[in-house]
Amino acid sequence: MADDNELLLEVNDLRMYFPIQKGLLRRTTGYVKAVDGVSLSIKKGETLGLVGESGCGKTTTGRCIVRVYQPTGGEIVFHDEGEVVDINRLTRQELKAFRRNMQMIFQDPFSSLNPRMTVLELVGEPLLAHGIARGQELEDRVAEMVRAVGLRVEHLPRYPHSFSGGQRQRIGIARALVQRPKLVVCDEPVSALDVSVQSQVVNLLQDLQSDLDLTYLFVAHDMSVVRQVSNRIAVMYVGKLVEVAESEELLRNPKHPYSETLLSAVPRPNPHHHMQRLNLEGEPADPANAPPGCVFHPRCRYMEEVCQTDVPPLVELTPGHHVACHFADSLELQGIDPSRSPQA
Amino acid sequence: MAHDLILEVKNLMTHFHLHEGIVRAVDGVSFNVRRGQTLGIIGESGCGKSVTVHSILRLVPSPPGNIVDGQILLHQGENGSDTGAIDLAQLDPRGAQIRAIRGAEISMVFQEPMTSFGPMHTIGNQIIETILLHQEDVESSDARELAVENLRRVGIPRAEQIVDAYPHQLSGGMRQRAMIAMALSCTPRLLIADEPTTALDVTIQAQILELLTALQEEVGMAVIFITHNLGVIAEVADEVAVMYLGRIVEQAGVNELFDNPQHPYTQGLLNSIPHIDEEKLPRLRAIEGVVPDPYEIPSGCAFSDRCPSFMPGTCDRAMPELDETVPGHRVRCFLYSDVEEGLTEVEHGG
Numbered sequence: 001m002a003d004d005n006e007l008l009l010e011v012n013d014l015r016m017y018f019p020i021q022k023g024l025l026r027r028t029t030g031y032v033k034a035v036d037g038v039s040l041s042i043k044k045g046e047t048l049g050l051v052g053e054s055g056c057g058k059t060t061t062g063r064c065i066v067r068v069y070q071p072t073g074g075e076i077v078f079h080d081e082g083e084v085v086d087i088n089r090l091t092r093q094e095l096k097a098f099r100r101n102m103q104m105i106f107q108d109p110f111s112s113l114n115p116r117m118t119v120l121e122l123v124g125e126p127l128l129a130h131g132i133a134r135g136q137e138l139e140d141r142v143a144e145m146v147r148a149v150g151l152r153v154e155h156l157p158r159y160p161h162s163f164s165g166g167q168r169q170r171i172g173i174a175r176a177l178v179q180r181p182k183l184v185v186c187d188e189p190v191s192a193l194d195v196s197v198q199s200q201v202v203n204l205l206q207d208l209q210s211d212l213d214l215t216y217l218f219v220a221h222d223m224s225v226v227r228q229v230s231n232r233i234a235v236m237y238v239g240k241l242v243e244v245a246e247s248e249e250l251l252r253n254p255k256h257p258y259s260e261t262l263l264s265a266v267p268r269p270n271p272h273h274h275m276q277r278l279n280l281e282g283e284p285a286d287p288a289n290a291p292p293g294c295v296f297h298p299r300c301r302y303m304e305e306v307c308q309t310d311v312p313p314l315v316e317l318t319p320g321h322h323v324a325c326h327f328a329d330s331l332e333l334q335g336i337d338p339s340r341s342p343q344a
Numbered sequence: 345m346a347h348d349l350i351l352e353v354k355n356l357m358t359h360f361h362l363h364e365g366i367v368r369a370v371d372g373v374s375f376n377v378r379r380g381q382t383l384g385i386i387g388e389s390g391c392g393k394s395v396t397v398h399s400i401l402r403l404v405p406s407p408p409g410n411i412v413d414g415q416i417l418l419h420q421g422e423n424g425s426d427t428g429a430i431d432l433a434q435l436d437p438r439g440a441q442i443r444a445i446r447g448a449e450i451s452m453v454f455q456e457p458m459t460s461f462g463p464m465h466t467i468g469n470q471i472i473e474t475i476l477l478h479q480e481d482v483e484s485s486d487a488r489e490l491a492v493e494n495l496r497r498v499g500i501p502r503a504e505q506i507v508d509a510y511p512h513q514l515s516g517g518m519r520q521r522a523m524i525a526m527a528l529s530c531t532p533r534l535l536i537a538d539e540p541t542t543a544l545d546v547t548i549q550a551q552i553l554e555l556l557t558a559l560q561e562e563v564g565m566a567v568i569f570i571t572h573n574l575g576v577i578a579e580v581a582d583e584v585a586v587m588y589l590g591r592i593v594e595q596a597g598v599n600e601l602f603d604n605p606q607h608p609y610t611q612g613l614l615n616s617i618p619h620i621d622e623e624k625l626p627r628l629r630a631i632e633g634v635v636p637d638p639y640e641i642p643s644g645c646a647f648s649d650r651c652p653s654f655m656p657g658t659c660d661r662a663m664p665e666l667d668e669t670v671p672g673h674r675v676r677c678f679l680y681s682d683v684e685e686g687l688t689e690v691e692h693g694g
Contacts, residue, residue: 053545054516088480165389165632194388199616199630206627220544224618228628248624265546266620267553267575271598273621279554280547283515338623 007079008215009042009065009183014074015262016060020288032288034060035071036239039040039314042183047209047216049117049247051223051262057239062185062219067095068100078102080182081082100130103176111169113160113175119146120156123174132179145178148211150204166197173204177212185217192227223266227251232320235259238285238295241314245321252335255323257300260333294326302331311317349419350533350566351377351450352429354542356414358392358399361407367638369395369409371590374666377534382567383562383600384581385615386574391587391637393570397536400568401446402437418445418534448478451527453520455539461511465494468507471526477532494525498555517548518608524555531563538570553579574617578602586610589635589646592666596673606675608651644679653679 015038017031034057042048050058064071067087076087080101084125090098103126106112113122123142127133133141143153149170160168169189176184189205190198206229209216220226226233227247235258243256254260264278280299285291291298297307306326314324325331358370367541370392375382385393398404400416416432435442446452453465454460461470471491475482488507495503498521511519520540527535537556541549558578560567569580577584577598584601586594586609594607605611612631618624636642642649644660651659658678666676675681 028359038563053547166634194635195574195613196388196631197619199628202618202628203630223546227620227624228618251620261547263620265550266640267546267549267573267579268621269574269578269602269614269617269619271578271602272622273578277550277554279550283517283548284545298600338621 006044007041008044009079010075010077011038011061011065012075014038014061014064014076015072016057016064016069017072028235029290031121033239033290034287035064036287036290038074038236038239038241040234040241040244041219042180044215044216045213046231047218047229049219049226049233050217050219050235050236051226051233052327053221054264055238055284055287056236057287058219058221058236059187061236062104062217065183065217066099066104066185068104070121078183091208097130097230100126100132100179101181102183102185103179103181105176105184105186105189108192109165109172110160110192110231112172113168115160118157118159119151119171122160122171123178126175126179130179130331138328141178142174145174148208149177164197165193166201169193169197169201170204173201173208177208179213180212181214181218183215183217185219187219188221189218191220191222198225205229216289223251223263238290239287240295240324242296242324243322244314249321250335252337253321253327254335255317255321255328255331256296257331257333258296259301260335263336264334294324300326310314348379348381350379352415352417352419353396353400354415354417356396356399356433357412358395358404358409359412360409365639368590368641369638370399372414373587373590373592374414375585375592375595377566377568378563379566380560381582382569382580384577384584385568385570385587386572386577386584387587388572388635390589390638391586392590393415393492394538396587397452397538397568397570400432400536401450402432402435402442406437418449421584444478447474447527447532447578448530450534450536451530451532452536452538453523453527455542458511458516458519461519463511466510467514467522467526468492468509471495471507471522471529474526474529475603476537490529491525492531495522496550497528497559498522498525498622499551500525508533517551520544520548520552521555524552524559528559528563528565532565534566534568536568536570539572540569541576542571543575548577556580574613586613589638589641591646591663591676592674593647594674595600595666595677600670600673604670604673606669606673606680607647607669607677608653608679609647612652645676655679 016035017033020030022029039059052058063069065076071088078085078087078186101178120142122344124138127138151170155325218229230247233247233250235242237258243259261278261280282299285295294307294312297303310323312326314322317323317328354374356370356373360367360369373396387393399411411433417429418432419429468491472487475487475490492503492507500506500521541552571577581598584598585592588609594610605614615629616631644662645664648654648659664676664678664681666674667681668674669680
């Protein structure tokens, strides 16, 4: 791991609004505020986990950062060996050259690989596209990468259909890492995989991170997987961050009611576990029509009048622990407690 | 309590005859389901858990799928008066008899609530259709009232309006609730839930699991619950069967299975997942290898090529039997059964 405090990425007030168009003239009648004022930073060599339910904007945040989407507003500042680049301001040409610094690993290993390309072509394509290598050198680099992700050189001439889900995900990882990016956005990289294969891929991602000096933004909905890989965790709800903290701190000492419920909803592989589950009533708010005040207030058990009118800012409660809740310092919330677990 | 027995599956074998060869998707599965009880079936993709329950309802497409052996006995009669059993495996999958059972005595909740409702009809019409089809004494004028009541029972707000909604107008969680309402509309004796919460968010999943448990207590039906999630199974099941490549490799009560897992595959699964209530491990303890291709299943025990306790000369020669190690706990592994016996059986043409 590089210098502990060196920042790689800073995101300031990121906003991504998708227009809702209606009628023959495609008039814009409103906006889906998928990401609404997200600020976060990622240090070199660390993993930031981004969790939340479907539709909360976690994937959109990841896609904005690698600029698959053109964000509506905000800054995405990348620190590249002393140089400071605002990804959101790059021109197309600059962006193309810059893209080798940041890559994405996708959720679905079945739809994210072109079925008509061999493993060699799939993994070699980024090297060709960026003019990094060709010919024998390209094959050597692809072979090296393919071995690093746990596949064999004999696999190179094969097509994706002849691989299992876990192996395909390894191909996707090789394709993302072959050009030695600095930042990798992993978008639910294990949630489509079988249980016994998930842990293999989680371990692989952790090994590659230390071998290749990678920094991860790990987007996922599974709290226990996110905790396994992340140094810090950011919790997102309807386009906004509600809590950011060191991962163990967030799990043991959650300060936002939404984080508390999310933790309590994780199904425990332990039939003796009878923790009082905090059930959430209702469903997440519609990002096209978010409620006023705190976005979580319609489902919050601790809701008071101020929550219906005032948007709570994300403030630093204790060093490194940021929370967006009016009552963060007074609520007694329930986190996990490994000391009470029988096997701990 | 034999009168509580609702379903008995005996040595079920469902094979698929494909160009590449025969896929033995379900290869000798036996279990019992009792009134009020939840049997959890857990396994990875390709282990045959879905084919098993599709075989019960005779939903396996034929060709290529065929039930080649075994019995699926649905016991008849209420309140202990066993009036005999129907062998579902013998029924015509398109016949009137199985169609009278589907949706009435045995109903099913599928993983994908989006694709399991027809998109062209309202939720209400689809529930009403089920009610009118199976309950002859219900007048069509009352069926709508019943549909609304069923929707209300699964916690759908504004049920009088939602009954006229189309499936696409509902969220995933609401659609799954509506699916459950439809499945329960004829008070089945057995509900089969095939990964009913896998497509849902954790907070919605928690709601649905709680709903299913509450409804089961209220109605007293039996449930077969299929999932790959060990956390979900720990929460809902009374009895758990672990499947690997078409066979049950371990079966026990839920507490016994989690406290005292015996098959190396079950142990591997439990060890490989991150446990949120425990101290974080630096690395996950993954199971080596991948589930083999159905055409390249290793000889002997199907798990032998990935097993950390593999015993050469034993595990690669014969398939161990599913033997009881302690009362109520059965394991298919040579670590616990008499190796010599297993091998002699093989040599005698077994």
